[in-house]
Amino acid sequence: MNEIVVDSFGKVNLALDVLYKRDDGYHEINTIMQQIDLKDTVTLRDRKKGIKIECNDKDVPLDHTNLVYKAWEKIVNKTGINRGIHIIIQKRIPVSAGLAGGSSNAAAVFKGLNILWNLKLSEEELMKMGLQIGADVPFCITGGTAWAKGIGEKLTKIKSFSNNMILLTNIGVPVSTAHVYDNLDLYNKEKVADIEKIVRYIEEDNIVKVATSMTNVLEGFVIKEYPIIKEIKKDMIEYGALGSIMSGSGPTVFGIFDDEKKLYNCKEMLEKKVEKVIVTRTI
Ligand code: ATP
Numbered sequence: 389m390n391e392i393v394v395d396s397f398g399k400v401n402l403a404l405d406v407l408y409k410r411d412d413g414y415h416e417i418n419t420i421m422q423q424i425d426l427k428d429t430v431t432l433r434d435r436k437k438g439i440k441i442e443c444n445d446k447d448v449p450l451d452h453t454n455l456v457y458k459a460w461e462k463i464v465n466k467t468g469i470n471r472g473i474h475i476i477i478q479k480r481i482p483v484s485a486g487l488a489g490g491s492s493n494a495a496a497v498f499k500g501l502n503i504l505w506n507l508k509l510s511e512e513e514l515m516k517m518g519l520q521i522g523a524d525v526p527f528c529i530t531g532g533t534a535w536a537k538g539i540g541e542k543l544t545k546i547k548s549f550s551n552n553m554i555l556l557t558n559i560g561v562p563v564s565t566a567h568v569y570d571n572l573d574l575y576n577k578e579k580v581a582d583i584e585k586i587v588r589y590i591e592e593d594n595i596v597k598v599a600t601s602m603t604n605v606l607e608g609f610v611i612k613e614y615p616i617i618k619e620i621k622k623d624m625i626e627y628g629a630l631g632s633i634m635s636g637s638g639p640t641v642f643g644i645f646d647d648e649k650k651l652y653n654c655k656e657m658l659e660k661k662v663e664k665v666i667v668t669r670t671i
Pocket of ligand 1: 447448449453454455456477482483484485486487488489490491493494524563565636637638
């Protein structure tokens with residue numbers, strides 16, 4: 389085998405609270421992460437020496453700042469294997485959108501190289517290496533539905549919230565995660581739903597209660613810069629979403645639907661005002 393093709397799934401946050409800034413500059417968060425079936429495709433092709441990265445999206449860097457480069461480097465350093473790699477990323481997940489696209493690509497490289505090079509590294513070892521390049525990488529390696537604390541790395545698997553219909557909209561402007569966290573006023577932050585309670589609703593399979601309780605503490609700040617986010621959330625509810633919030637540090641907004649017809653009506657309406665409108669589902 390000299391090539392492997394890996395699915396690289398995005399995520400949304402069903403709820404996100406930021407607790408405080410730590411001395412090391414990172415923020416402690418409390419969040420529920422949910423993988424979605426919107427995915428990039430990452431192809432790993434053996435190459436004698438060095439790394440070559442290709443991507444169909446011009447906003448993605450092709451140098452050492454790409455998270456796939458960092459993942460390859462970690463694996464090479466840990467195992468001492470001196471092999472090159474050609475990585476081809478087919479992007480479908482919008483970039484800098486709060487959907488963990490880059491982290492997910494890195495996770496795909498960790499998982500893919502482990503198989504391609506027969507490394508026999510455990511998932512735990514891959515997650516440990518992943519954390520060194522990004523807080524969301526461990527979740528992207530394990531996937532599914534998880535309650536995350538710490539900087540996002542303390543993961544507890546909870547009952548799967550899979551197979552729920554999601555409408556996702558992206559306004560087509562990149563939003564830097566660092567910029568949002570740096571400007572967050574933790575003393576005057578908005579009220580956030582009780583995340584423990586949402587976890588309970590997931591355990592009870594109560595999609596309506598999950599959807600109506602979803603909140604994201606980062607929304608207020610991003611809405612100040614992009615008021616259209618508030619409008620999209622309102623539109624989604626008017627068109628029948630059970631609940632709608634921004635994902636991660638935005639600007640992606642998603643809604644959960646339990647009625648396909650309403651979802652497609654909403655999609656048609658939003659396509660008139662937003663650059664990207666994507667139908668997906670939780671996995
Ligand atoms: P997060 O919330 O984890 O920061 P995000 O979904 O908001 O993620 P990404 O799409 O992961 O944002 O991109 C964030 C930054 O990472 C961008 O500035 C981009 O240039 C850089 N980046 C590095 N590697 C990748 C990659 N493989 N795919 C997309 N962006 C990448």
